[in-house]
Amino acid sequence: MNIEAYWGLKEKPFLNTPDTRYLYESEDFVEAMGRILFNLKEVKGGLTLITGEVGCGKTLLVYSLIEKLPGSRFTTIKLINPKFSPTQLLRMIVQELGDEEPPRYRTKLMEKLQSLLIKSDKKNITPVLLIDEAQAIPKRTLEEIRLLLNYEDKKKKLLQIILLGQPELKKRIQEIEQLNQRINIRYHLRGLNAEETKKYIKHRLKIAQAKRKVFTPSSVSLIHKLSRGIPRLINTLATNSMYAGLLLKKDIIDEPLINEVYKELIQ
Ligand SMILES: Nc1ncnc2c1ncn2[C@@H]1O[C@H](COP(=O)(O)OP(=O)(O)OP(=O)(O)O)[C@@H](O)[C@H]1O
Ligand SMILES: [Mg+2]
Structure with missing residues (x-):
């Protein structure tokens, strides 16, 4: 007999999977989501940092956010296990924005990214880069993220970035003052x-x-x-x-x- 049958349940209620059907909207969850949406929809300031204890719901927050953002206004790019070089990061973003064969070299990649971001902006669609487990981003790639915030017009950043990671991410970002200063919304999730x-x-x-x-x-x-x-x-x-x-x-x-x-x- 399995636990569902024994306890009179339709399915296992406590699986550790990012299944948004099971989402419980805790105070912390609502606050984190609220701040992310505020930055994406109102401030458009570019960089949100969400940190939190291990196992407290950061990945589930990513899944919930993707479900919540209307596809008519946002396009999401989700990266996990972000152990890539600055150029790989650029290439992945360009690829996710629709260029199937991104240029090989950095300068060309940056030009391409700029044109894709402008194109997206003309269609009124905001690209949102979501990096989960961001504590694993190598330092030189973290520094690159700052450059991604240079794509902007008078009112807003053309690429919105959300970094999510375990508590040490905060420390790692503090070591890069130019990046730390650019975080305009942050929140720490607890139990x-x-x-x-x-x-x-x-x-x-x-x-x-x-x-x-x-x-x-x-x-x-x-x-x-x-x-x-x-x-x-x-x-x-x-x-x-x-x-x-x-x-x-x-x-x-x-x-x-x-x-x-x-x-x-x-x-
Ligand atoms: N608000 C919530 N409502 C329902 N289930 C939740 C919630 N938060 C977390 N969980 C459950 O806890 C599990 C662990 O959460 P999650 O994987 O999102 O944590 P995490 O912060 O990403 O952890 P890690 O730091 O190890 O990456 C999820 O798979 C989910 O089942
Ligand atoms: Mg996680």
């Missing part, structure tokens, strides 16, 4: 508070169409304490305790079970 953790668990169970109670209230408080409200850890604890509960034929998941599961997880 959920106790109340939000409760709502988060309830929300995910609801989406998975739970027909009965799965966790006691005190087990939810314990999940919050052990996970520090970090969604990825909440998910892992919840899934593992649902599995343990199945094996032990439990009617409901309680504190002792969560403690047992946690001990095994951190071994």
